[in-house]
């Protein structure tokens with residue numbers, strides 16, 4: 424064989440290999456791109472595909488664990504877990520992979536609210552019931568999901584605002600002009616209801632934009648803030664629910680504003696980062712600090728920080744949603760009725776009670 428023909432034949436074979444590999448790729452990507460499920464699917468059990476939005480926070484880890492602990496083999500489930508890594512595109516791929524694998528149920532914890540209709544229609548056409556977890560989706564067709572399990576984020580935001588209202592009132596009545604570290608020590612004004620009417624400078628660390636947790640908590644807090652002319656929201660910026668981004672944005676705030684009274688941080692992980700930023704700037708926060716801190720989630724580490732006086736109050740967001748999911752699937756299996764929308768119970772924890780309240784908590 425002459426040299427030229429040999430080269431052409433080699434090029435042809437290599438080309439064939441490249442085409443074969445490439446044509447297999449779409450099939451592969453359908454197979455659960457980010458699956459962390461190590462066990463085989465057991466089709467004798469109830470097969471559930473779970474698209475979790477990511478692993479950005481302690482709250483998220485507790486939420487994932489709660490689902491995994493509820494949907495065990497012993498309880499009759501075979502669970503396929505996929506981590507969407509903060510990307511809706513990944514999550515949509517994961518859902519398509521579940522449809523391809525003909526699972527019995529799909530659970531989605533959606534990273535953001537919009538853009539789910541197409542893939543949910545595909546699930547419906549395949550006859551697979553979908554349960555929305557933690558955050559919500561924005562759709563005009565509510566029949567695209569059979570149930571949603573989560574928390575009332577708007578109520579959480581409102582609770583934060585109401586706590587601040589109460590706190591400022593208490594500060595006013597317990598006013599002690601000699602108290603050095605008190606940011607309200609120069610309070611001189613008061614309205615007829617006893618509210619502090621001095622200017623209160625507030626900065627907000629928001630969670631992932633367009634997620635239910637960001638939308639609800641922002642709106643809830645703002646609905647209380649507008650009732651108070653003296654509440655001055657200096658800034659709100661996206662900290663993406665992570666410690667690193669929370670720290671970065673807080674550093675920016677501290678460089679820009681020198682009179683911050685209140686930090687509202689829409690989750691604990693951002694709060695942890697923000698506290699680091701405050702301390703590195705040589706400032707104090709929390710119970711005895713200049714900057715009062717309102718946080719959300721109430722995970723275990725936040726209790727440590729409340730006990731240390733660094734966080735004033737934590738509005739709980741309960742991640743233990745697995746048992747309710749298992750219950751709903753059981754109802755669906757038996758053809759029994761259930762509430763389409765359910766919220767899990769939550770509480771408010773203040774620094775002064777953190778030492779006692781933390782007992783009997785599992786996250």
Ligand code: GYE
Pocket residue numbers: 479480481482483557558636664689690691692719720740
């Ligand atoms: O507060 C935060 C997480 O959607 C309620 O997401 C959830 C939020 C939670 O990353 O820590």
